[in-house]
Amino acid sequence: MFLRILPTLVALSTLCHHVAGAPTDLLVTFLGPYFSENGGIRSICLDYPDEFNGILTIAFGPCNASSVEDAWQELGTTYVGKLPETRYYDKVPAASLLPKKFTWSVPTDRSEGCLLAFRNQKLVGLSPKFGLIDRRPTKRSPATFAESTDPMGPWFDGVKYLRQKQPSDVFVARSKSSRFGILGAGISGLFTGMILDSVGIHNWTILESSDRLGGRLRTTYLNGTSPDEYQYSDLGAMRFPTAIQNKEKNETIPLMDQRLLNQLVDVLNNFNNNDTSLAIKFIPWIQNSANAPVATSKRRPDGTVPGQAEVAADPSLADEVTYADPKAAGIALDALESLTGFDGARIQAYAKNVFRAHEKAMDDGLFRYSEAEYLRNVIKLDLNTADEIGSTAHSRPLWAFKKFYLMASEWVSIDKGMDRLPKAFAPLIKDRVKLNTKVHGVQYNKESETLTVKHRPTGSDPLQAENTDDFDYIFNSVPFNLLRFWELPPHSSLMRRAIDRLEYDSAVKVAIQYKERFWEHLEHPIIGGCGAVNVHGIGEICYPSYNINETGPGVVLASYTTWSDARTACAMPEAEHMAYVRRAMVEVHGPIAEEMWTGNYVRHCWGNDEHHAGSVAVPTVTQQELYLPAYWKTEFHTVYIGEHTAYTHAWVFSALESAVRGSVQMLLDMGLVDEAKEVTNTWMARWIDL
Numbered sequence: 001m002f003l004r005i006l007p008t009l010v011a012l013s014t015l016c017h018h019v020a021g022a023p024t025d026l027l028v029t030f031l032g033p034y035f036s037e038n039g040g041i042r043s044i045c046l047d048y049p050d051e052f053n054g055i056l057t058i059a060f061g062p063c064n065a066s067s068v069e070d071a072w073q074e075l076g077t078t079y080v081g082k083l084p085e086t087r088y089y090d091k092v093p094a095a096s097l098l099p100k101k102f103t104w105s106v107p108t109d110r111s112e113g114c115l116l117a118f119r120n121q122k123l124v125g126l127s128p129k130f131g132l133i134d135r136r137p138t139k140r141s142p143a144t145f146a147e148s149t150d151p152m153g154p155w156f157d158g159v160k161y162l163r164q165k166q167p168s169d170v171f172v173a174r175s176k177s178s179r180f181g182i183l184g185a186g187i188s189g190l191f192t193g194m195i196l197d198s199v200g201i202h203n204w205t206i207l208e209s210s211d212r213l214g215g216r217l218r219t220t221y222l223n224g225t226s227p228d229e230y231q232y233s234d235l236g237a238m239r240f241p242t243a244i245q246n247k248e249k250n251e252t253i254p255l256m257d258q259r260l261l262n263q264l265v266d267v268l269n270n271f272n273n274n275d276t277s278l279a280i281k282f283i284p285w286i287q288n289s290a291n292a293p294v295a296t297s298k299r300r301p302d303g304t305v306p307g308q309a310e311v312a313a314d315p316s317l318a319d320e321v322t323y324a325d326p327k328a329a330g331i332a333l334d335a336l337e338s339l340t341g342f343d344g345a346r347i348q349a350y351a352k353n354v355f356r357a358h359e360k361a362m363d364d365g366l367f368r369y370s371e372a373e374y375l376r377n378v379i380k381l382d383l384n385t386a387d388e389i390g391s392t393a394h395s396r397p398l399w400a401f402k403k404f405y406l407m408a409s410e411w412v413s414i415d416k417g418m419d420r421l422p423k424a425f426a427p428l429i430k431d432r433v434k435l436n437t438k439v440h441g442v443q444y445n446k447e448s449e450t451l452t453v454k455h456r457p458t459g460s461d462p463l464q465a466e467n468t469d470d471f472d473y474i475f476n477s478v479p480f481n482l483l484r485f486w487e488l489p490p491h492s493s494l495m496r497r498a499i500d501r502l503e504y505d506s507a508v509k510v511a512i513q514y515k516e517r518f519w520e521h522l523e524h525p526i527i528g529g530c531g532a533v534n535v536h537g538i539g540e541i542c543y544p545s546y547n548i549n550e551t552g553p554g555v556v557l558a559s560y561t562t563w564s565d566a567r568t569a570c571a572m573p574e575a576e577h578m579a580y581v582r583r584a585m586v587e588v589h590g591p592i593a594e595e596m597w598t599g600n601y602v603r604h605c606w607g608n609d610e611h612h613a614g615s616v617a618v619p620t621v622t623q624q625e626l627y628l629p630a631y632w633k634t635e636f637h638t639v640y641i642g643e644h645t646a647y648t649h650a651w652v653f654s655a656l657e658s659a660v661r662g663s664v665q666m667l668l669d670m671g672l673v674d675e676a677k678e679v680t681n682t683w684m685a686r687w688i689d690l
Contacts, residue, residue, distance in 0.1 A: 027052060028117035028125025035131045039108040043173065043673045044075075044115065045101050046125065053081030054119045058102055063114035063129055071116060073107055078172045080119075101173035103671035106132060174472075174670035180204035181453055181469065183439055184477035186215025187652060188641045190425040191264065191659040192475050197428065198682065199667070199675040205469065206433040209458050210611045213425060213433070215477075217652070219417030220602045222513040222555055227416035230547045233511030233555045234418045235604040237652050238542070239285045241408030244351055248344030252409060253351040257648075260656050260683065268424040278424045285411035286545040289529025291522075293541060293588050294318070297534055305533060305588045307524050319534075323388060328381050332389040335379045336371055339364075340400040342407060350404045358399070358647045366398040367625040374398060394563070395620045401648045413545060421652075440466070441487030442474065444636040451637055454487070473670075475662055477642040477655075479504065481613050489636040498627035502644060504614030506566040506607035510559040510581050513600040517554035518592050519543055530560075535584040537565055553598065558585055562615065570605035577603065617644035632661075634669045 031045040044058070056078055061071030068074060080098060104115075111132055117125025180196060182189045185208035196204050212218075216236035225231040240261060243252050265280045272278040291307035298317045300306055311317045323329035342350070350357045361367065371390030375381045386392070414420050440462070441454035453469045456462065476483075480499045491499070519526040527549075530542040539561035544554060559581045561569055569577050578601060585593040606615040619627070631645040641662035646654035660683050667676040 026117075026123070026125045027119070028056075030115050030117070030125060030127035032128075034128050035133060036104070036106045038106060038110075038132050038134055040106050041668075041673050042104055042106060043101055043671075044104050046117065047100060048080075048098075048125070050098065051081075052098070052119075054079075056080045057118040057121075059116045059118070060104070060107070060110075060113055060130075061116055063126070065114070065116055066123055068116075068118055068121060072110065072113065075102060075104055075115075076172070099172040099175075101671070103173060103673050173672050176201045176672075177203055178472040178670070179450075179470065181451070181471035181474045182206045182477070183453070183474060184208060184215065184642070185210075185213045185422070185433060185435075186477055186642065186655065187217060187422060188643070188655040188659040188662075189215075189475065189477045190422055190429070191656055192477075192641060192663055193432065194267075194425065194428060195659060195663040195679055195683075199672070199678055201675075204432060205471075206429065207437045207439055207453065207455060207469070208433060208435050209438040211435050211458075212422075213429075214419060214422030216606070216612065216615070217418045217422050218604070219419035220511055220604070221417070222511065222602060223598070223600045227420075230416070230544075230550070231513055231553060231555050232417045233509070233544075233557050233602070234413075235509045235511070235602070236606075237418055238557075239287065239411050239413050240282075240652065241405045241411055243410035244347055244404075244407055245409040246344045246347050253348060255351050255405075255408065257354045257653050257657070260660075261653055263683065264656060265421070268421075272424060272427055278420075278427070280420050280424055281415040282412040283415045283546060285413040286528025286543075287408070287411045287530060289527055289531075289543065291524040291526045292529035292531030292543065293526075293533050295532040295534040302590060303587075304590050307526070308529075308531065310524070323385075325382070325385055328385040329389055331379065332375050332381055332385055335375065336389070336398075339366065339374070339398055340371075340403065342400075342404060347404075347407075350401070354401065354648060357401075361399045362625060366400075368622055369398055370395045370621050371398060373621065394618075396618060397621050397624065399624070402650065405648075405651065415546065437467075439478070439486070442476075442489060442636075442638070443487065444489040449637065451489075472637065473666060474638045475666070476638055476640050477658075479612060479614060479617070479642065479644060482611075489638070491635050492630070492633075494627065494630045495633070495635055495640075498623075498630050502623060502627060503618050503620050504644075505562055505616050505618045505650075506564075506570070506605075507562045507615035508559070508566040508569050508603065508605045508607075509557060509561075510578070510601060510603045511555055512558045512581070512585070513553055513555050513598050514593075514596040515553055515598055516596055517544075517547075517550065517552075518596050519554075519556065519589060520549055522589065522592075533584065533588060535587055537561060537569055537580055538584045539565060541585075541588065556585075558601075566605070566615075567607055570608050574603055616650040618649065632665065634665060637669075639666050639669075 027048050029047045031047065036042050057068055058075040059065075059068055059071035060073040060075065065071055078099060112129055113132075114129055115127040116123065178201075180201065180203060182192055182204055185206050189206055190213060193204055193206060196202070218236040219232050219234050221227060221229075221232045223231060240258055241255055242258055243254050245251075246253055265282070269279055288308065290309035293305040294308055294311045294317075296306065296311060296317060296319050298306060298319065306317045349360075369378065372386040372392045373395065375386040375390050376383060436458040437455050438458040439453055439455040443452040443454065445452060449472070451471050451474050453471060453474070454466045455469070456464065456466055480502045481504050483499050488499070526543050528543050528545040530540050532540050538559045540559075542557040542560060544556070547554070582594065582597065606612055628645075628647075631640050639662045641658040643649050643651070643654040643658065645662075646658045648654045660679065664676045664679050667673075667679065
């Protein structure tokens with residue numbers, strides 16, 4: 001069904017079909033086409049009678065070879081036909097006991113040869129002669145979101161990945177009827193289900209601990225209103241950067257990685273036949289606004305906080321920045337600017353290809369130092385200057401992707417709330433999701449090579465009897481900080497340390513509904529935009545970019561706070577925290593903010609949310625460099641996905657990219673090479689070389 005909506009799929013050159021000239025007097029017949037690229041990966045399709053039984057070995061060698069020993073390369077060995085009776089194999093579909101699709105890592109040192117099939121060491125199949133041709137560079141479409149991306153990314157290359165595995169691990173293409181568990185109904189889990197459907201894998205189930213789809217895509221509609229009434233605020237992700245200004249060349253450059261999101265929205269709208277109740281529509285998001293407040297202690301004559309344009313025009317309205325040692329501070333600022341500043345060339349590089357930017361940042365050692373550590377240990381400045389300029393409050397690496405995205409000059413959001421994106425998946429998911437299902441453990445069953453997921457109804461007594469679901473493979477998108485309380489298989493040391501030690505940020509958002517959109521009618525009207533204020537504990541205020549100058553009530557994101565301030569705010573009783581926020585809104589806007597108070601508000605503390613226990617992953621120095629390769633290795637039939645496993649963090653794109661990577665990784669593990677290519681080509685995720 002899903003393939004119907006993807007007319008742009010690239011035809012696969014490795015699809016198997018009958019070709020005249022294949023030997024007919026042997027039990028095993030190899031299907032064409034009979035050519036491949038040196039050093040590539042391709043699927044091999046073959047046919048044999050249903051009653052075929054025995055140990056089947058596939059090899060590549062001279063066309064006159066008569067034994068496995070004569071071959072140049074042994075692809076692998078598997079048992080075909082009736083297997084010894086076990087509880088597990090009694091449940092296995094018959095098709096998986098008669099595998100007819102295999103994976104071949106093509107050698108680089110041959111120009112031709114034949115594929116050979118042996119049953120119990122006796123030749124039972126011979127292909128026509130295979131021609132091996134040199135690999136040609138792939139011409140990349142300029143429309144891809146990662147044009148010119150290193151096809152293997154920093155670590156992941158499909159050819160090398162399969163060559164690291166034993167032939168028996170990837171020899172047989174696993175059955176598409178295998179049972180797949182997707183843990184978590186956030187955007188990465190939902191997208192993974194869509195990808196599996198697109199390649200003919202439909203036997204999957206999502207287990208979600210909350211009562212809704214979307215994870216950290218969460219919209220609140222205040223005072224019981226509907227989306228059509230536009231009284232909403234996004235408590236999680238709220239905006240997407242789409243382009244950035246290169247002032248050196250006076251040009252606007254699109255952010256290519258964000259096009260994955262655009263493509264997903266097009267597919268969902270097409271799938272849902274543009275049903276207005278499910279349609280996703282992008283609207284402009286105003287990030288910077290002339291009169292949005294500024295973090296300064298200076299005030300207008302009426303006591304309110306000045307706006308961005310005023311401060312730019314009158315520098316006396318900005319707080320004077322002073323340093324204990326101005327000379328050392330200047331050296332520090334110059335040193336950091338050389339590493340993390342964005343001139344025209346660096347802007348172009350990041351916008352065009354964030355994967356290559358990540359690779360270069362890794363090569364440049366930006367993941368090995370925080371700002372303060374770099375200033376202290378490399379530039380050899382004193383500790384006070386290092387803290388004054390770089391801050392010792394945290395140990396985040398110099399990789400400046402967040403700074404880059406926040407420099408964007410063009411932004412969009414989703415009309416009527418970000419909730420619209422996950423809700424659009426509902427018709428595709430149908431009954432393949434279990435909500436209010438809180439997983440607390442995963443057990444790997446060595447004998448059957450299956451996984452048992454243990455769970456209970458959310459909110460139930462942890463001491464009561466548990467429920468279970470069995471799967472052959474799992475995609476786990478649950479944040480690592482929650483996994484620390486789970487029973488898990490004995491993962492490798494590196495993977496276990498990633499789960500135990502990866503750092504997470506915290507955040508709190510407070511949305512307030514007012515009687516009128518008063519901020520748009522002040523002496524200095526505020527038309528959308530976000531502004532940081534120096535009122536402690538408030539962080540950032542964001543004004544709605546929708547329904548500008550409409551009459552009636554309106555909603556403001558009155559406080560968006562992260563890190564330790566968020567933890568402090570969320571430790572307060574809600575009424576106390578709201579008192580601080582209300583007081584700050586009066587300080588910023590004047591008494592009218594209190595006059596327009598309706599009493600309707602929503603506070604969401606992500607650190608206190610039992611389904612997340614944090615906002616986004618924030619790997620500390622060396623964690624990204626150390627742990628990221630672990631996510632590319634499948635352990636116990638489990639692939640980890642989610643923004644915390646991506647190159648970048650905190651953005652919807654990060655979660656989507658992880659779903660594509662994880663799906664391709666799993667398909668390769670199953671030997672489903674054609675399907676891995678299809679996913680790669682369809683979603684234009686060019687970090688895999690196939």
